[in-house]
Amino acid sequence: MRQFIIIFTSFFYTGYFPKGSGTFATAVFLPFYYFLFRTMDPWLYGSITAVLYLLGVWASNYAAVIHNDEDPSKVVIDEVTGFLITMFLIPFTWKRLIAGFFVARILDIIKPFPAYQAQSLKGGNGIMLDDAVSGVQGWILMWVLIYFKII
Numbered sequence: 001m002r003q004f005i006i007i008f009t010s011f012f013y014t015g016y017f018p019k020g021s022g023t024f025a026t027a028v029f030l031p032f033y034y035f036l037f038r039t040m041d042p043w044l045y046g047s048i049t050a051v052l053y054l055l056g057v058w059a060s061n062y063a064a065v066i067h068n069d070e071d072p073s074k075v076v077i078d079e080v081t082g083f084l085i086t087m088f089l090i091p092f093t094w095k096r097l098i099a100g101f102f103v104a105r106i107l108d109i110i111k112p113f114p115a116y117q118a119q120s121l122k123g124g125n126g127i128m129l130d131d132a133v134s135g136v137q138g139w140i141l142m143w144v145l146i147y148f149k150i151i
Contacts, residue, residue, distance in 0.1 A: 002066065008055065008077060009063040015074035023105050025076035026083050030101065037084065038092040049084045053128055056081055060124035071119065071127055078131035082108055085135025090142050099151045103141055107134040 010016060014025035037045055056077040063075045086104040090096055108131055111119065115137065119130035145151045 002062075005059045005062045005066065006074075009059045009075040011076045011080050015072075015076040021073050022076050022079040022108060026079050026101060026105060029080045029083060030097065033083070033087065034097070037087070038097075042089060045084075045088060049081060049088065052077065052081045052084065053132060056128045057124035060127040064123055064127070070122075075127055078128045079104075079108060081128065082131030082135035082138070085132060086138030086142060088139055090139075090146070093151070096142070096146070096151050099145060100138070100142055103138045103145075104135065107138050107141070112137060 007013065011025045011029065014028045015021045017024040037048075040048075059077070060075050063072060064070055067074055083100065083104040086107075087097075087100045090100060107115070111130055111134060115130045115133040118133050119126050121129055142151070
């Protein structure tokens with residue numbers, strides 16, 4: 001079980017990248033998004049995202065203990081889930097995929113209200129919720145960018 005938690009929360013060890021592990025993991029996830037998620041039925045997409053979030057909360061609780069850290073940088077499943085939330089129902093173009101990557105990463109890094117406050121929750125809830133909130137903010141921003149024909 002320990003090995004599953006490490007593989008899952010580090011998104012196949014991408015969380016072990018020495019600098020910018022969240023950005024690296026999200027970049028590695030882009031082909032998964034392109035080949036699996038971009039044309040997926042919205043109900044399945046939303047269900048998988050919700051399951052990843054819930055599994056992420058559960059597994060991140062154990063990962064925090066394994067790594068002896070409240071919010072280990074090796075845990076990047078939260079970044080992957082946040083990106084999926086940002087891109088939910090966004091009609092695919094390459095420009096939007098690239099914009100979504102940068103929007104998700106920037107919002108996760110700067111953590112505007114209330115994302116910053118969400119990370120103060122203990123364990124897996126704090127690890128996952130700030131990225132989910134940033135993902136919702138990113139989703140809104142993506143639709144604003146689409147509405148104004150920026151992307």
